[in-house]
Amino acid sequence: MNRPNNIIAFFLSLIPGGGFFYLRRPIVAFMYIIPIFFLIAAAVFSLFVLAHLELAFIAVVIGIFIWFIQLIHCVISLLQNPTISVQSGEELEASRQKKEESDRLFITFMSLIPGLGHMQLGLMNRGLTLMTLFFGLITMVIFTVAVTGRGIFIAFLGLLPIIWIFNLFDVTQFLNKKGKGEEIIDRSILDDIEENRIGRKSKPIAMLFAIFPGAGHLYLGLQQRGIQLMALFLVGLFLIDLLRLSMFLFLIPIIWFFSFFDALQKVGQYDQNLEDVPVFTVFRNYQKWLGIGAILLGVYYLLDQVLINAFGEMFYQYFQMDLHYWFYNYFQTFIVCTLLICAGIYLLAGKKKSASANKGEV
Known part of the structure; x- marks a missing residue:
């Protein structure tokens, strides 16, 4: 019969009772499994049924403590009682294998x-x-x-x-x-x-910087592409929070994954003389509109942070109207809807112009 592998038993012990099941000690395994799962059920019941956060936290802490005890118990069992079946002429080799496996298990545990x-x-x-x-x-x-x-x-x-x-x-x-x-x-x-350096840049460091959108590109010298991705990520977060556009939060993970995998591709192509190609080249033709948008955003932020707070109380005193309520519940939604409608109309108008231009060329 094959002897159990101590390393496998150790990693299985990370699952409550798994190591003892592997060592064919089901009674000990159930001694740990039953209270741990009982505490998990108690924590879920306390949190979602009783709405008692402190009780759920106590149950989780006790469960983690029992899990840690069973892990230590399993490791001690492996170190003290390694199950090795040997023949009578192989005691020396078996003793060496025991010591190697015990050392390996102890180091893995450490x-x-x-x-x-x-x-x-x-x-x-x-x-x-x-x-x-x-x-x-x-x-x-x-x-x-x-x-x-x-x-x-x-x-x-x-x-x-x-x-x-x-x-x-x-x-x-x-x-x-x-x-x-x-x-x-x-x-x-x-x-x-x-x-692992590639040229003057380090491949692992570039991959580490790629965790933050645009940082990996900046490290590789792709300034325009990196700044655009970083600005898109941070400005997107800022605008979603400022304008309460929670329905557009799905765009943030898309931007992050695009930036991360794009940086990994650039790292792989580093030896091929990378070109700093901006993500949005079309923005160069619309600098005027971007400037107008920045001015409107500044005016909105001035209204939101300064004017509403400065004149809200005065407005309520003379006109019996709560500016804060009207602004945060209706005005913001009105602005977002208006911008989306205007953007849709502009895109449709541009599509019609391009279609008519193509017909004229024909």
Whole structure:
């Protein structure tokens, strides 16, 4: 009968009870599965039925604690009782395999905290780089949110899973090299980035900058294309928030994905003498209209932020009319509808002109 693989058992233990099922210990598995799923059900019931957020939070915390206990239990079981079936003449080889698998499992477990697995392998520079990057990002985000009071910076914590997954797979690669008898060199991630440089630019850094629309293009020297994509993303967010156009929020992910994959394509074409081709070349022919639009937007923002607040109380005192109510509930919607109707009429008129011009040429 094949012996269980300790590494597979460890990764299955990330699922409540999965590691113990793999080790053929179903009773222990159910001892952990039942309370965890009971707590999950209690948290869902408390949140959506009782509308009790604190009770749901307590249930989730207790569930996470039990999950962590079962993970530690499974790891200790693997380290103390490795299940290896050997013949009588193979005790020495079996003992070596036991030690290698125990060390591999222990290092994999340590790598759950970024950098610790590398340090256990003796890769101090690489481990310290990953640990500093992971916990430094957490510290900077918390500090920024605390100083500015804006929770939007919490979105940068979305980079943490990327760093954590990279750390885990990086440790696995080094463990495979060690198992094959290859030499392990302690090099920082920055040294690896230098090896992957394309010309004067770094391919990994360009891909990292591509996460933010336009930044990857700017790094590659595509100034016009990068500025246009960045402006389209940020101005789009600003206008949707300012004019309350929540129905157009679907455009933001489209802009982000277009910018990200466009940057990846430009990185792949870097050796082919990239040309800085703007995304919207048609804007050059409509600078006058863009200027008028900017002026109208400035007037609107002046009305929204200054005039309404300055004269709202006076207007209500003399005319018994709440300017804030009328402006935020009707005037904004009226402006958006008017702009959309005018844009549609302009596009239809332009289409008719081009059709008549084509008929004249014929």
